[in-house]
Amino acid sequence: MSKGRPTARKTTVSSQRMYEVLRSPIVTEKSTMISEHNQVTFRVSVDATKPEIKYAVENLFKVKVTAVNTLCQQGKVKRFRGQVGRRIATKKAVVTLAEGNSIDITTGV
Numbered sequence: 001m002s003k004g005r006p007t008a009r010k011t012t013v014s015s016q017r018m019y020e021v022l023r024s025p026i027v028t029e030k031s032t033m034i035s036e037h038n039q040v041t042f043r044v045s046v047d048a049t050k051p052e053i054k055y056a057v058e059n060l061f062k063v064k065v066t067a068v069n070t071l072c073q074q075g076k077v078k079r080f081r082g083q084v085g086r087r088i089a090t091k092k093a094v095v096t097l098a099e100g101n102s103i104d105i106t107t108g109v
Helices: 016-022 029-037 050-061
Strands: 022-025 040-043 067-072 077-080 083-086 090-097
Touching: 016 022, 022 050, 029 040, 029 077, 040 050, 050 067, 050 090
Parallel strands: none
Antiparallel strands: 022 040, 040 090, 067 090, 077 083
C-alpha cells in the first residue's frame, strides 16, 4: 500500500453533461470586480464536482483553468401571502483562468 497522495485521474465529461454542469454565468457587481483578476463566476449544477467544472469550462470556452472554487448556497425560507415556501439551493463556481486567457460571457457559446 502506497503512502501519500493518490494519483490524479483524468476527468472526462460528455458534451451533454458539460451543458448541464454550467447553468449560466453570474453577472453581478462583485463578479465584475473579480473579473479583473482573471476570474469568472458561474451558476452550476448542485451535483457538479470541481474536476467536472474545470473540464467543462476548458472545453466549452477553449481556455486554461488554474483553479475552481465552489460554494453551496442553501435555500432560504420565505413567506408569500402567509404561505411558507422555500427557495431552491444553488451552487456557484468561481473559476480562475490562466494568464492571457479570458471569457466574454456576454456572447453565447
